[in-house]
Amino acid sequence: MDGIQDDFGARKQRAAAWFRTLRDRIVAAFEALEDAQTGGPFASLPAGRFEVTSTRRSQIEGADAGGGLMSVMRGGRVFEKVGVNISTVHGELGERAQKAMAARGVPGMAEDPRFWASGISLVAHMQNPHTPAVHMNTRMFWTPHASWFGGGADLNPCIEYPEDTSDFHAVLAAACDAHDPGYYDHYKAWADEYFFVPHRGRARGVGGIFFDDLNTGDWEADFAFTRAVGEAFLPSFVPITERRRDTPWTEADKDAQLIHRGLYAEYNLVYDRGTKFGLETGHDANAVLMSLPPMAKWV
Template sequence: MTKTPATQAVRDYLLGLQQTIIQALDTCEQAAGGTQTCLQEPWHKAAHEPLQGNGITCILEGGQVFERAGCGFSHVQGVALPPSATQKRPELAGAAFEAQGVSLVFHPRNPYVPTVHMNVRMITAFPVKGPAVSWFGGGMDLTPYYGFEEDAVHFHRVCRASVQPFGPERYARYKQWCDEYFFLKHRNEQRGVGGIFYDDVSELGFDGGFAMMQSVGSHFLEAYLPIVERRKDMPYGQAQRDFQSYRRGRYVEFNLVFDRGTHFGLQSGGRTESILLSMPPQANWAYQKTFAPGTPEAALTEQFLIRRDWLAAL
């Protein structure tokens, strides 16, 4: 693996972020009386494989609070960038690359606790002609099954705080980018209430891009854990669990059909078990399912799975 000081600094931060997050995950489980802890599995891709590198996959399954929660670190090198990484940079098609990042998805047990996704990453391309090119990407987004205004407002407030030091316009731009990205085109439906998303950011230079990566990653627990604490003990029944499973089907659809991170991993020969740790433990589908007006289930699509300015009143 490349061992430049810059690459090592990014790697050290990402490994520390992963450990901080899984420790918080374990603490949350223990506080709820759970006995499950995160399994930590280091992995290596051999030198003869198309993709070389290493990482750590952390996964918790069957928990008291989280039914399935995965947080993975990867640091890989490849001989050619996959198509998903060069859609906006055609001049880099075929370039060798190095990528490292932390990606997580937490699927809660209680239907009133939303699923959450966060990712921070850096990619460096080495074109045949010209200097190496590095860029940063990342963000976080919230996918509720039952909508609560205060949860969406809190999540967006912290998202705004994470990028505010890097330009007052960034939250609005990255919020719109998130809304446009996490959109199921075939359903004409948002995946959740959004958050922030950015990719291909190089205009801040290495130091600025790295600093923003650290800010976004380090704000994640502040954005999500208060919502978990607020909702994890709310009573629910089988009807709510059935609706959660139905909505999880939409999550699967997005991740397999549209998600660039999933496509990047599979197209580049990544580790399949780690790439698909974002999948929920259970999901189902129903034909043209509808919900009665005025119900919380109907309110989800009518009031929450739409593009809204959640901080308009602040």
């Protein structure tokens, strides 16, 4: 990661505005899916709508430390629980976070621990066990010494359909290939490693892409790629949801879904970088833990 001395104010504003725009598009698309769901066992429910609340990072000596919007839909026709959060936070990193940044190659954190971070984070848990859960996030991180982008998306079915996995990856691959022919293979392998659950000896789902510490020296190109990953989310996921949302399911299918959700919860609480960073830096705990499923089961 290259050191930076210039003023990133305008770039920060552009990134934060983009994450808000992406959030608005996804929220509208998910509510449209709810409106279009006229069959299945949940069709008699009111179409789901997002409940939006403001979040704040813990105040430090009375100073503004930033915050965001938590948008959560519960008990819909298609989505059992889905959260689409955005945040823009800033301040000084604590000692543990400084050490974590230093371990990742960020210089000078002990001397100047200021940071700024903005991003969008999404997790969807579905009513129908045949419709996969999904995660997506993109973010920008800045310190006085370095800045970078990160993010990705991964699919988490409890009942896997090879064509769903193939279609999801194909959309992500196209987004990557438009920017660098090496990105997809590299970031797919990183996702396979990152979303592995060591204590279970298995992957969390069927993968996707994951990238972090992206700073090629061309901020505009890195930002354009990060936007492309965000823009690929709806075309990668919505067609799968439309394909599976009316599939008949059994109690055994629902049981498999609840057990898989337990695996998802274990990963997010034990290994996920975003969960750890959010809690350690004082962001709203409800927003940080939005990713947890509404119900889960352990055998």
